Amino acid sequence: MPFRMSGYIPFGTPIVVGLLLPNQTLASTVFWQWLNQSHNACVNYANRNATKPSPASKFIQGYLGAVISAVSIAVGLNVLVQKANKFTPATRLLVQRFVPFPAVASANICNVVLMRYGELEEGIDVLDADGNLVGSSKIAARHALLETALTRVVLPMPILVLPPIVMSMLEKTALLQARPRLLLPVQSLVCLAAFGLALPLAISLFPQMSEIETSQLEPEIARATSSQTVVYNKGLHGSPRDVGGR
Numbered sequence: 001m002p003f004r005m006s007g008y009i010p011f012g013t014p015i016v017v018g019l020l021l022p023n024q025t026l027a028s029t030v031f032w033q034w035l036n037q038s039h040n041a042c043v044n045y046a047n048r049n050a051t052k053p054s055p056a057s058k059f060i061q062g063y064l065g066a067v068i069s070a071v072s073i074a075v076g077l078n079v080l081v082q083k084a085n086k087f088t089p090a091t092r093l094l095v096q097r098f099v100p101f102p103a104v105a106s107a108n109i110c111n112v113v114l115m116r117y118g119e120l121e122e123g124i125d126v127l128d129a130d131g132n133l134v135g136s137s138k139i140a141a142r143h144a145l146l147e148t149a150l151t152r153v154v155l156p157m158p159i160l161v162l163p164p165i166v167m168s169m170l171e172k173t174a175l176l177q178a179r180p181r182l183l184l185p186v187q188s189l190v191c192l193a194a195f196g197l198a199l200p201l202a203i204s205l206f207p208q209m210s211e212i213e214t215s216q217l218e219p220e221i222a223r224a225t226s227s228q229t230v231v232y233n234k235g236l237h238g239s240p241r242d243v244g245g246r
Helices: 005-019 026-046 056-082 089-098 100-115 117-122 138-154 156-170 174-178 180-203 219-223 240-244
Strands: 124-127 133-137 209-213 229-233
Touching: 005 026, 005 156, 005 180, 026 056, 026 100, 056 089, 056 100, 056 117, 089 100, 089 156, 100 117, 100 138, 100 156, 117 138, 124 138, 133 138, 133 219, 138 156, 138 180, 138 209, 138 229, 156 180, 174 180
Parallel strands: none
Antiparallel strands: 124 133, 124 229, 209 229
């Protein structure tokens, strides 16, 4: 359940809240980025196009690459912000709140590519209009990973950009200034609302079963069917059973 798309919001919201906490230390930045990319890695692996087996070693390599890239980018950006002497304390705090987005967005691309690199090497199945297997295409695999990577860049945009903007305005209200203990619950609700809005928008950018012209694929696949177009499962929707075609 934690790694199904239907469980992405309830299990992912606490991580988003942690990523956006103000005045983060180096240790807390590393912890939340590690936790976020660990969750993303498991979601990417569980919802991949599983028509071909993927060894555990590929998962480990992809996981390590995604976590290292996310932590490195986040820590590097935080260090740059802290050394920016021209920023006032208030401006520095606001900029730090936006650091998670570029770190998460770039790491999400690494995460998707690394976790599903086997598809680029072996290709994914493409089907004709009647659902018959035409062949295995590396070009279709590139299209599938590109579409998924774009989705994973769009997804964190409202989640990690809107809450800092909203919270910077809400923190100035008399209610929250008089009751600072409400800051965390209010931020959690704002993150939950942003997450609930962003997820359906992001995953609706591309259909799960994407279509591509056979003329764009490998010559042997184009010769194997009379269909002008074929379809492939790009992954990252539904349950692992649905995506894997099992």
